[in-house]
Amino acid sequence: MAKELIRLVDCCMSYDDTQVLDHINLYINDREFLTLLGPSGCGKTTTLRIIGGFTTPTSGKVLFDGQEISSLPPHLRQVNTVFQRYALFPHLNVFENVAFGLRIPRREEINGKKKKVKLPEEEIRRRVLEMLEVVSLKGFEERHVGELSGGQQQRVAIARALVNRPKVLLLDEPLGALDLRLRKDMQSELKRIQQQMGITFIYVTHDQEEALAMSDTIVVMDQGRIQQIGTPEDVYNEPKNAFVADFIGESNILDGIMHQDYVVEFFNRKFKCLDKGFAPMEPVDVVIRPEDVDIVPVEEGQLRGTVTAVTFKGVHYDTIVDFKGYKWLIQTTDYHPVGREIGIVLNPDDIHIMHKSSYSGMFGDYSSYSEEYDEINDPTYVEDGEEAGYEE
Ligand SMILES: Nc1ncnc2c1ncn2[C@@H]1O[C@H](COP(=O)(O)OP(=O)(O)OP(=O)(O)O)[C@@H](O)[C@H]1O
Numbered sequence: 460m461a462k463e464l465i466r467l468v469d470c471c472m473s474y475d476d477t478q479v480l481d482h483i484n485l486y487i488n489d490r491e492f493l494t495l496l497g498p499s500g501c502g503k504t505t506t507l508r509i510i511g512g513f514t515t516p517t518s519g520k521v522l523f524d525g526q527e528i529s530s531l532p533p534h535l536r537q538v539n540t541v542f543q544r545y546a547l548f549p550h551l552n553v554f555e556n557v558a559f560g561l562r563i564p565r566r567e568e569i570n571g572k573k574k575k576v577k578l579p580e581e582e583i584r585r586r587v588l589e590m591l592e593v594v595s596l597k598g599f600e601e602r603h604v605g606e607l608s609g610g611q612q613q614r615v616a617i618a619r620a621l622v623n624r625p626k627v628l629l630l631d632e633p634l635g636a637l638d639l640r641l642r643k644d645m646q647s648e649l650k651r652i653q654q655q656m657g658i659t660f661i662y663v664t665h666d667q668e669e670a671l672a673m674s675d676t677i678v679v680m681d682q683g684r685i686q687q688i689g690t691p692e693d694v695y696n697e698p699k700n701a702f703v704a705d706f707i708g709e710s711n712i713l714d715g716i717m718h719q720d721y722v723v724e725f726f727n728r729k730f731k732c733l734d735k736g737f738a739p740m741e742p743v744d745v746v747i748r749p750e751d752v753d754i755v756p757v758e759e760g761q762l763r764g765t766v767t768a769v770t771f772k773g774v775h776y777d778t779i780v781d782f783k784g785y786k787w788l789i790q791t792t793d794y795h796p797v798g799r800e801i802g803i804v805l806n807p808d809d810i811h812i813m814h815k816s817s818y819s820g821m822f823g824d825y826s827s828y829s830e831e832y833d834e835i836n837d838p839t840y841v842e843d844g845e846e847a848g849y850e851e
């Protein structure tokens with residue numbers, strides 16, 4: 460069973476009068492790969508620095524293995540960090556960069572006396588070589604760091620952080636400086652290293668694809684608050700609010716009304732869905748992922764619209780479809796030319812319902828609002844149970 464390793468309890472952080480973290484509550488299990496994901500300035504690095512001991516929260520507690528460590532300095536925590544701007548020592552070769560942390564004498568108590576203890580040279584050598592092997596840099600010991608590619612330098616930084624055998628590694632956008640291809644290679648490499656070493660990774664990124672690809676758990680943050688915690692599948696398939704739905708993947712987000720369990724109305728039609736537990740006639744946000752929409756001939760559609768733009772994306776076409784002035788993004792492998800009238804079909808599991816939040820109306824529209832949209836949003840709703848949208 461998963462064992463809890465770190466817990467943040469009600470952590471708040473303010474600089475002067477500005478609150479940058481607002482009651483962060485979070486736990487991280489042993490051997491978990493947890494990612495803090497959110498836009499620039501949302502508080503990811505601050506949260507990481509609190510876990511690492513570089514920043515003391517204005518209020519709240521940090522627990523490690525159940526013990527409070529809020530005032531413990533970084534070097535006494537079983538945590539190591541790879542920073543956003545990792546700095547290798549340019550005058551040292553790869554071997555010495557990795558060995559650096561092992562050469563710092565440790566204070567140990569021997570026979571009641573405090574003594575400085577150095578690791579024997581052969582142990583340093585064995586551990587550095589072992590670590591270079593883990594990060595696929597065997598044979599690079601003598602190289603100077605200036606003679607390495609960006610990805611290789613990044614591996615050295617990771618080896619240097621892991622050689623002290625921390626229980627937890629904190630990584631702050633470690634792949635930020637790499638090009639896309641190398642980033643992808645390093646993503647799977649990091650995941651492999653984490654699993655091979657059996658340690659906990661707390662990873663910071665603002666790249667949602669990276670977070671989905673690597674994490675066991677994703678913590679979505681915005682404006683100093685946790686918006687959602689879940690597996691990659693949870694946050695993608697069951698976003699908690701319009702912010703999460705928009706930040707993770709593409710989303711069409713529409714205003715709807717939840718009539719009863721499993722029945723939602725939008726665009727003046729009722730649709731079956733899989734959601735329940737909302738108040739009768741509760742106004743809701745409806746999320747429809749672009750890849751979930753089936754395009755069908757007009758006469759077979761639950762809704763009909765007109766294609767207004769098409770962009771080829773390699774695997775699929777990004778097709779913008781105008782439904783009486785409200786534009787959706789639909790991703791299809793079939794090409795539908797601009798100007799064509801199409802129908803769409805939505806299955807119950809293509810529709811995801813969210814409570815309204817302070818983010819409602821801010822995201823998920825692929826056009827500006829138009830007059831027609833106001834018209835179809837007319838509250839004098841006419842029920843129409845006969846058409847394909849809803850069957851009793
Ligand atoms: N030492 C500081 N003094 C004042 N404000 C700070 C300080 N450190 C961070 N902040 C502010 O706190 C907020 C959160 O910063 P943080 O570095 O945690 O964001 P982030 O999510 O890591 O962003 P990015 O993706 O850009 O790295 C920002 O508004 C930032 O300006």
Ligand SMILES: [Mg+2]
Binds near residue numbers: 503504505543631
């Ligand atoms: Mg940051």
